[in-house]
Amino acid sequence: MIPYAAMSATTEVPGAFRHAAGEQGPISLVREGITDIRSRQRLVRYLTTADMHKRGADTLLGNIWWVLDPLLQMLVYLIFVTIITNQQVPGYPLFIFAAILPWKWFTASVGDAATSVVSQGNLIKQIAFPKLVLPVSAVTSGVVGFAFGLIPLLGLMVFFQDRISPYLLFLPVIAAVQFVFTIGIAFLVAAGNVFFRDLGNVLRHVLRLWWFLSPGLYSLSKLDSLGIFQAHPALKTILMLNPFAVLFEAYHAVIYGTTNPPGPPTMPNLLSLGILFVVSLFLIAFGTYVFKRLEPNFAKVL
Amino acid sequence: MTAVAVDEPPPIARDGRPHAIRTEDLGVKYDLRFTKKTTISRSLGDILGRGSKKDFWALKGVSLKVVHGESLAVIGPNGAGKSTLLQVLAGIIKPSAGVVDVRGHVSGLLTLGAGFDTELSGRDNILLGGAFLGLDDHVTRELMPSIVEYADLGEFIDTPLKTYSSGMRARLGFAIATSVNPDILLLDEVLATGDATFREKSKARVIEIVKAAKAVVLVTHDMSWVTEYCNRAILIEHGRVVAEGEPADVVELHRVHTEEAKAAKLAAAKAAGLDSAVIAPR
Numbered sequence: 001m002i003p004y005a006a007m008s009a010t011t012e013v014p015g016a017f018r019h020a021a022g023e024q025g026p027i028s029l030v031r032e033g034i035t036d037i038r039s040r041q042r043l044v045r046y047l048t049t050a051d052m053h054k055r056g057a058d059t060l061l062g063n064i065w066w067v068l069d070p071l072l073q074m075l076v077y078l079i080f081v082t083i084i085t086n087q088q089v090p091g092y093p094l095f096i097f098a099a100i101l102p103w104k105w106f107t108a109s110v111g112d113a114a115t116s117v118v119s120q121g122n123l124i125k126q127i128a129f130p131k132l133v134l135p136v137s138a139v140t141s142g143v144v145g146f147a148f149g150l151i152p153l154l155g156l157m158v159f160f161q162d163r164i165s166p167y168l169l170f171l172p173v174i175a176a177v178q179f180v181f182t183i184g185i186a187f188l189v190a191a192g193n194v195f196f197r198d199l200g201n202v203l204r205h206v207l208r209l210w211w212f213l214s215p216g217l218y219s220l221s222k223l224d225s226l227g228i229f230q231a232h233p234a235l236k237t238i239l240m241l242n243p244f245a246v247l248f249e250a251y252h253a254v255i256y257g258t259t260n261p262p263g264p265p266t267m268p269n270l271l272s273l274g275i276l277f278v279v280s281l282f283l284i285a286f287g288t289y290v291f292k293r294l295e296p297n298f299a300k301v302l
Numbered sequence: 303m304t305a306v307a308v309d310e311p312p313p314i315a316r317d318g319r320p321h322a323i324r325t326e327d328l329g330v331k332y333d334l335r336f337t338k339k340t341t342i343s344r345s346l347g348d349i350l351g352r353g354s355k356k357d358f359w360a361l362k363g364v365s366l367k368v369v370h371g372e373s374l375a376v377i378g379p380n381g382a383g384k385s386t387l388l389q390v391l392a393g394i395i396k397p398s399a400g401v402v403d404v405r406g407h408v409s410g411l412l413t414l415g416a417g418f419d420t421e422l423s424g425r426d427n428i429l430l431g432g433a434f435l436g437l438d439d440h441v442t443r444e445l446m447p448s449i450v451e452y453a454d455l456g457e458f459i460d461t462p463l464k465t466y467s468s469g470m471r472a473r474l475g476f477a478i479a480t481s482v483n484p485d486i487l488l489l490d491e492v493l494a495t496g497d498a499t500f501r502e503k504s505k506a507r508v509i510e511i512v513k514a515a516k517a518v519v520l521v522t523h524d525m526s527w528v529t530e531y532c533n534r535a536i537l538i539e540h541g542r543v544v545a546e547g548e549p550a551d552v553v554e555l556h557r558v559h560t561e562e563a564k565a566a567k568l569a570a571a572k573a574a575g576l577d578s579a580v581i582a583p584r
Contacts, residue, residue: 013436020401046433054421128393296396
């Protein structure tokens with residue numbers, strides 16, 4: 001016979017609950033969401049390590065595609081931009097790599113988050129647990145992949161040693177802002193995918209468009225020379241509202257440097273990063289509200 | 303440990319006892335527009351088009367009370383809302399109407415044998431399962447050897463769950479789910495899995511937990527369980543409680559209703575000019 005643990009020994013599961021019909025207000029839902037995650041940190045940790053274990057992401061070999069993929073993608077854009085459109089930018093490989101890596105991190109995390117709830121349908125119908133832990137752990141396990149992706153970045157920097165600067169220390173700060181922004185998006189897509197199973201298809205195209213509209217392959221200052229932006233200066237303001245405009249410009253600043261005029265790595269724009277951080281917090285709050293609002297229906301729909 | 307002697311549970315004075323579970327005018331509504339695997343393309347038409355509400359009440363007006371020390375059987379035909387009721391009591395589904403009030407840690411053995419993650423090893427599944435149940439880390443690790451032994455998986459415990467036979471998965475799922483000792487136990491057709499040997503073993507185990515738990519709600523089609531281990535029963539039909547009381551009386555009413563439904567179906571089939579032999583069940 002198994003000696004079993006008294007369930008009252010559990011610290012993470014509430015010992016009583018009362019559910020009444022009716023809707024909660026946004027603030028109480030968000031507050032509940034925060035408690036959900038804080039009280040189940042260990043579950044998040046287990047789900048994250050289980051996810052990495054599964055993908056072999058705790059070994060270098062399991063992460064080989066995090067190393068190769070950005071490099072190969074860089075090669076494609078390199079061929080396209082420098083040979084076909086015949087533009088010469090000094091140190092261009094480093095320039096585009098600085099954007100490809102965080103973008104791969106973002107798309108991978110959002111993609112995993114989108115399926116995080118749907119793929120656990122069986123469990124959701126069997127056990128009561130806060131479903132918010134699913135997208136959180138999906139995004140968290142993406143961090144490890146990103147960390148491995150920094151290896152080829154370091155390798156690349158060997159060829160551009162003149163660009164190694166103390167500003168690289170800002171990388172974790174920029175990544176942290178991106179992480180917070182990603183969480184907010186993750187909540188929305190994770191909940192949305194439960195009700196619209198073809199969200200993944202839509203997402204793929206939205207993300208592709210987003211990538212090309214973001215200054216990853218080009219710098220924002222380059223746009224000034226284009227006719228359409230000279231005629232409509234408002235367009236550039238709109239482009240700069242894009243969170244990834246802020247993020248890519250910051251990554252470029254600390255890894256590559258400035259393009260116009262060409263210069264060594266500098267401080268990232270901390271003000272815009274700070275604004276993005278605050279906006280992302282609001283996005284998380286909104287995402288939590290939407291997620292918690294839809295959560296009671298998950299078990300019925302899945 | 304094959305045969306377990308179980309005493310008849312004593313009758314309970316309900317008045318004045320603290321309740322473990324109480325529901326009041328409980329209702330659960332399904333919006334049929336969203337219960338099928340919906341897509342954006344299809345839903346746009348549905349939502350923008352006729353705003354016709356397609357609601358289905360799986361449960362309606364259910365008021366019940368389970369006091370500490372009581373074990374309640376929920377019986378009724380397929381699709382009556384029994385499993386939905388358990389999901390509400392487990393906190394998995396929130397009511398669309400009314401109130402559910404649960405005092406105590408709930409553990410549900412709703413559909414067993416699913417395991418947690420087929421890509422992970424049995425050992426990792428135990429850890430993950432413990433985290434889902436909210437067990438403290440050291441508690442799960444302490445329980446690990448006994449769970450492994452009970453599930454009797456041998457060397458398979460370190461291979462991914464996807465290599466397991468369905469019986470092995472059932473054993474592991476059962477061992478994980480019963481590793482906690484809850485205040486309130488919800489059981490949904492738990493004894494339907496596994497081979498004969500394991501069924502015996504699991505039955506003994508369930509009886510042990512039933513005796514330890516403060517309150518039990520059991521969904522089953524096995525009427526001998528109802529009369530043997532429960533001291534109260536409710537009959538649910540079409541989402542409503544149609545009878546409540548002594549297990550033997552409720553079981554009898556359920557039998558009568560089933561016969562009537564069968565007879566009605568036969569009569570309808572005959573009226574439609576069909577061969578009754580084709581329609582008659584069994």
